[in-house]
Amino acid sequence: MGIVIEVKDLRKTFKTHKREAGFGNAVKSLFKREYVITDALKGISFTIEEGEVVGFIGPNGAGKSTTIKALSGILYPSGGEVNVLGFIPWKDRISYVSNIGVVFGQKSQLWWDLPALDSFYLNKFIYKIPEREFKERLSFLLKYLSLEELAKKPVRDLSLGERMKCQLVAALLHRPRLVFLDEPSIGLDAISKNLFRDFIIAENKKYGTTFIITTHDMQEIERLCKRVIIINNGLIVYDGDLATIKKKFLNKKLVDVILEEKGKRFSFPGAKLLETEDYRFRVELDTEKASVKSLVNHILKSYDVEDINIADPDIEEIIRKIYGGRT
Numbered sequence: 001m002g003i004v005i006e007v008k009d010l011r012k013t014f015k016t017h018k019r020e021a022g023f024g025n026a027v028k029s030l031f032k033r034e035y036v037i038t039d040a041l042k043g044i045s046f047t048i049e050e051g052e053v054v055g056f057i058g059p060n061g062a063g064k065s066t067t068i069k070a071l072s073g074i075l076y077p078s079g080g081e082v083n084v085l086g087f088i089p090w091k092d093r094i095s096y097v098s099n100i101g102v103v104f105g106q107k108s109q110l111w112w113d114l115p116a117l118d119s120f121y122l123n124k125f126i127y128k129i130p131e132r133e134f135k136e137r138l139s140f141l142l143k144y145l146s147l148e149e150l151a152k153k154p155v156r157d158l159s160l161g162e163r164m165k166c167q168l169v170a171a172l173l174h175r176p177r178l179v180f181l182d183e184p185s186i187g188l189d190a191i192s193k194n195l196f197r198d199f200i201i202a203e204n205k206k207y208g209t210t211f212i213i214t215t216h217d218m219q220e221i222e223r224l225c226k227r228v229i230i231i232n233n234g235l236i237v238y239d240g241d242l243a244t245i246k247k248k249f250l251n252k253k254l255v256d257v258i259l260e261e262k263g264k265r266f267s268f269p270g271a272k273l274l275e276t277e278d279y280r281f282r283v284e285l286d287t288e289k290a291s292v293k294s295l296v297n298h299i300l301k302s303y304d305v306e307d308i309n310i311a312d313p314d315i316e317e318i319i320r321k322i323y324g325g326r327t
């Protein structure tokens with residue numbers, strides 16, 4: 001298994017025309033052009049090996065989509081080098097695309113007024129997929145994602161989640177070696193999310209397909225990715241094992257408790273009360289100071305509890321900490 005993606009000092013600067021609202025300003029801006037410069041990528045470098053499933057995470061505006069766009073060849077970078085499967089994506093576009101699959105969760109690549117099935121047939125043509133292989137792969141994918149009937153309806157009549165599933169089919173039909181998924185689980189319900197994750201794991205095992213995924217869903221990352229690349233403000237702030245950052249930064253749990261009785265006080269060593277209302281409270285537990293089990297035991301013993309929920313802090317929080325330089 002060799003290196004499939006090599007990125008060196010990748011940069012992207014967007015120059016957008018600044019215009020104030022209003023007609024007068026529109027006229028003025030015809031004469032005096034002002035620009036806003038955004039350094040979306042400030043020089044990022046990484047390599048990815050064949051068969052890896054890598055999570056690309058970071059807050060909104062960090063540069064994740066810009067990276068995916070440069071890697072999939074739809075964006076021309078301002079500087080740096082990218083080599084994917086021996087191609088320079090934005091240069092060798094036509095020969096390159098048959099090797100990759102791309103899903104942009106925010107933007108559908110399917111024909112809006114046509115049934116998804118038509119888009120799939122178009123892909124068969126574009127990627128020159130042999131008839132038998134296409135039929136087999138298509139029926140497998142449609143069945144797996146329960147899309148047999150839905151794929152016959154115009155895409156515009158589908159729900160967000162259904163469209164996403166169709167997009168996934170379109171991206172994977174030609175069995176690409178490399179798949180880029182930019183926020184692929186937007187709009188998916190819990191069942192579809194699971195299906196989708198299992199599917200990625202299965203494809204990766206069976207064909208050694210490499211996946212690059214951006215998502216805000218920490219559970220998704222945990223389930224799928226051994227390695228994560230964290231990007232913030234156009235720079236990579238962490239590249240490595242997920243287990244390591246988890247150990248380092250995920251030493252907190254959020255515990256929400258709903259009570260059947262009113263107005264009880266809370267205190268427990270190692271836990272900090274974040275919010276409190278008559279019938280509920282939320283605490284943050286430092287798992288290095290006390291275990292989840294001991295806290296839950298304490299809560300169950302001390303209160304009349306209706307419900308308890310234990311969750312990881314969200315990804316934004318972890319990233320903020322990493323970026324804040326706490327080690």
Ligand SMILES: Nc1ncnc2c1ncn2[C@@H]1O[C@H](COP(=O)(O)OP(=O)(O)O)[C@@H](O)[C@H]1O
Pocket residue numbers: 014015016038039040058059060061062063064065066067
């Ligand atoms: N086409 C564009 N024109 C101008 N600015 C852009 C464009 N695309 C992205 N940006 C800016 O570049 C930065 C990175 O955006 P993006 O890669 O989409 O972030 P992310 O996917 O991590 O949320 C943001 O500040 C965004 O506003």
Ligand SMILES: [Mg+2]
Pocket residue numbers: 064065066182
């Ligand atoms: Mg994005």
